[in-house]
Structures are given as structure tokens and as C-alpha cells.
Amino acid sequence: MKGHESSGTNKLFDLAALVIGQLDFGYPLIVDELDSKLHPLLTQHIIKLFNNPKTNPKGAQLIFATHDTNLLNVKTFRRDQIWFTEKDHSEVTDLYSLAEFRELEGNKIRKDRSFEKDYINGRYRAIPYIKD
Structure with missing residues (x-):
């Protein structure tokens, strides 16, 4: 039941x-x-x-x-399959792909990077803003 x-x-x-x-x-x-x-x-x-x-x-x-x-890992998804959303100051939502991000040298984000760690550290934005 x-x-x-x-x-x-x-x-x-x-x-x-x-x-x-x-x-x-x-x-x-x-x-x-x-x-x-x-x-x-x-x-x-x-x-x-x-x-x-x-x-x-x-x-x-x-x-x-x-x-x-x-x-958020390469075993589950390709970079082009991971998308983030983030609201701006006007509450408008932006949608963008992990594939759009580049390393400092201009290369695509490497497959061996920790997507999860990078996300939590704010590298891809789309994290909540928590006030003190």
C-alpha cells in the first residue's frame, strides 16, 4: 500500500x-x-x-x-551536460553551461578537475549568498 x-x-x-x-x-x-x-x-x-x-x-x-x-563529476556527466542557474540583483535568472568556463590559460575546464569542489568554492558561481 x-x-x-x-x-x-x-x-x-x-x-x-x-x-x-x-x-x-x-x-x-x-x-x-x-x-x-x-x-x-x-x-x-x-x-x-x-x-x-x-x-x-x-x-x-x-x-x-x-x-x-x-x-558534479565527469563519471556522471560531460561538461556540456552540466548547467547552472544564478539570479542577479534584479532576480533575473541566468542559465549557463560548465562548458562555457575556461581555465586561466583560456583552455576548457579539464576533465580531471573536481567539478564538485570547484562549484562549492564558487568557481562556477550559482551558489547561495548567505548574509552574516
């Missing part, structure tokens, strides 16, 4: 049909806070389903928002 399962299990049940359907038809799936209520391994597995040509032969796209910085 749905009322007796954890909220994470319920979310997985709710998402399962959508994930399977979108993969079958090659449609995009858009999810706000994909990682919310899900175990990090389940979130990674869903992402892998979309990134694997065997499970996604029709090229379905997964578009999601997350606060899980553990996903």
Missing part, C-alpha cells in the same frame, strides 16, 4: 512509469529536484539509464534540477 511506504519509495514508484515511458518513446523528462527523497544511488541509476545508449536508444533527454553536488 502506498501509504505505508517511505516517501522515497513512493517517489520512485511515481517516477518509474515516467522514466520507462520517456525512454521507450524518446521523449524528454523534466523533473524538479530529482534527488529529493531518493537515495543518491537511485538518482545516479536513473541518470545512467538516460546516458546509456543501450537503455536509451531513442535519445530521450533527462532535464532536472538538483542540489546534490555529488553528481
Whole structure:
């Protein structure tokens, strides 16, 4: 019974049909806070389903928002698959890709960099401003 399962299990049940359907038809799936209520391994597995040509032969796209910085790595995503949002002083949201960032020498961000560490340290902006 749905009322007796954890909220994470319920979310997985709710998402399962959508994930399977979108993969079958090659449609995009858009999810706000994909990682919310899900175990990090389940979130990674869903992402892998979309990134694997065997499970996604029709090229379905997964578009999601997350606060899980553990996903910011080259094993999970290419640089062009990681996008950030940041609000300016007028509350206008800017959307930009990690692929747009450059090293000091002008080269693309290297694949061996710690995207997660760089993000937390503010290198890619898009971090909350916390007042003292």
C-alpha cells in the first residue's frame, strides 16, 4: 500500500512509469529536484539509464534540477551536460553551461578537475549568498 511506504519509495514508484515511458518513446523528462527523497544511488541509476545508449536508444533527454553536488563529476556527466542557474540583483535568472568556463590559460575546464569542489568554492558561481 502506498501509504505505508517511505516517501522515497513512493517517489520512485511515481517516477518509474515516467522514466520507462520517456525512454521507450524518446521523449524528454523534466523533473524538479530529482534527488529529493531518493537515495543518491537511485538518482545516479536513473541518470545512467538516460546516458546509456543501450537503455536509451531513442535519445530521450533527462532535464532536472538538483542540489546534490555529488553528481558534479565527469563519471556522471560531460561538461556540456552540466548547467547552472544564478539570479542577479534584479532576480533575473541566468542559465549557463560548465562548458562555457575556461581555465586561466583560456583552455576548457579539464576533465580531471573536481567539478564538485570547484562549484562549492564558487568557481562556477550559482551558489547561495548567505548574509552574516
